[in-house]
Amino acid sequence: MDSRYILEKSSVGTRVGVGGVDSCRAGRSVLHDTRVPTVEKNGPMPVYTHGPVLYKFVVDVGSAAEVNGERTSSKGNGLSPGGQILHMEKTGRGDQKDTGSTGILKRASPTHCPVIKGQLQGGFMHLDINNPGKQAELANSFRAAQVQNVPPTERQPLPSSHIPVPRNRKPSGHADKEVMAAAVLTSLSTSPLVLYPSSASTVPEPANRAWKEVLSASYSSSTSGNWSWDASDQSVPSTPSPPLSNDTNKNFLLSSQGDDVSEDVTESTHFMFEDPIPRKRKNSMKVMFKCLWKNCEKVLSTSSGIQRHIRTVHLGRNSDSDYSDGEEDFYYSEIEVNMDSLTEGLSSLTPTSPTTAGPPPVFPPPLTDVPHSEHINMNGSQSHAPTLLSQSAPSTLCHIRTDHAYQATAPVSIPVGPELAGLGSGNGTGPGTRTGNGISVSWQSPPVIFKGVPGPVTHVRTVSIGEKRQPAANTHTTVNKTHALITPPAKSIPGTRKPRGEAKKCRKVYGMEKRDMWCTACRWKKACQRFTD
DNA sequence: AATGCCGGGAG
């Protein structure tokens, strides 16, 4: 209901919101504006969501300070209270006609939106987020608006090619959020260069590079001059320099593959480590880099790779020198490739890292860049950067469940690595460790463990799992494992029961009276977890 | 008989 109301009142806002959504998929549709009607049809949801935001925006931007105060808190339902919303609208309109908002609007998007309403502002925000193409324009207009309402201190002339806003912002955001957003926008648009260093910590580059990138952006439709973004979004300098000191990496990356591939893997791995937090951007698209040099159709998975390629092959520079003046940027573009298929390909190449993330479970040392990209980056699909900085794509790859990576890795390393076993043991060994213990991996991959892991560990694990466990003594364990490979069916044979462990179990130790002190397994009449043989 | 715990079943 309310939403509709809003819709009607502010078709623009609605449209914008939807447009944003669309753009996500479409990538860069430029004319949302025209679609106003369509959008409206789209249904209340989007409208609803965006409506309020827009509103607030207006308020913030607009003249009504008083309203602002009240407004802030009232969100989606703001309309219902009636007084408030209505009030707002009135205010908005009123303003439109003569003061700030109107002016802003007009300036903001005369071209884009035939329909003019205060809400427009909000719309911009969203649009910006999703539509790189328009971003520049919008950004400008928005900025213009900002200038009017932002304290002199904040306004600065520097134009930016686009305004990065975390996409999928909650439209329902509170006033402060909006303000924040505005602030961010402002600051961003203001001083890209400033932003640069912080976000693109990895790559110290000449400032002028930014310009180059912008330029390059223009030549490639896919790029929208996201320099700053991608920079932030995890980056690998022209020189592949793994911030990860992981030897593990190496271990798991049986690098017997082409340069590109291995590199890719490395990077992804790298990313993975960088990002302990599972990300939401799980798009199945991977960004690849295609050489635009005439007659050269080389496609690489990493910007650094492609750059190197260009540098060496086309520019005739020394391949081993890391030096890059960014010129390569002009000669390649990004293309999106379906991740799934890609992954498959990879996996076929390397059984070790089906997920591309071969690396071990060891937990990811949080890395510095991560947060940055997190905030600034809009979205995987969106990040098209001409820069070598944009490694986001590969990273996406890595996102694939760390857990899985584990599991995938496990089988391979098992035969070889007692280390892993050790790792596993950590999980299951503790007396306290019961079924509760989260490490699903260890539980789920018992077979694996059997093969490679030495005694005690195996034991514990098995026990905790509740799997049929073989009562064999430690000494035997090893043997058993070996056998396990050969004669697994033995287990299933009912007659075969391992001799009872000598150790006192919970029952014996605590007695029936203190049954609650038993380990869970014992309580459940399962193999004791606490006192292993 | 007391224990230990596998196999199953219920919620």
Place this chain on the structure above:
DNA sequence: CTCCCGGCATT
């Protein structure tokens, strides 16, 4: 899953 428990093998 988690919790229980019948029932069998061992001690």
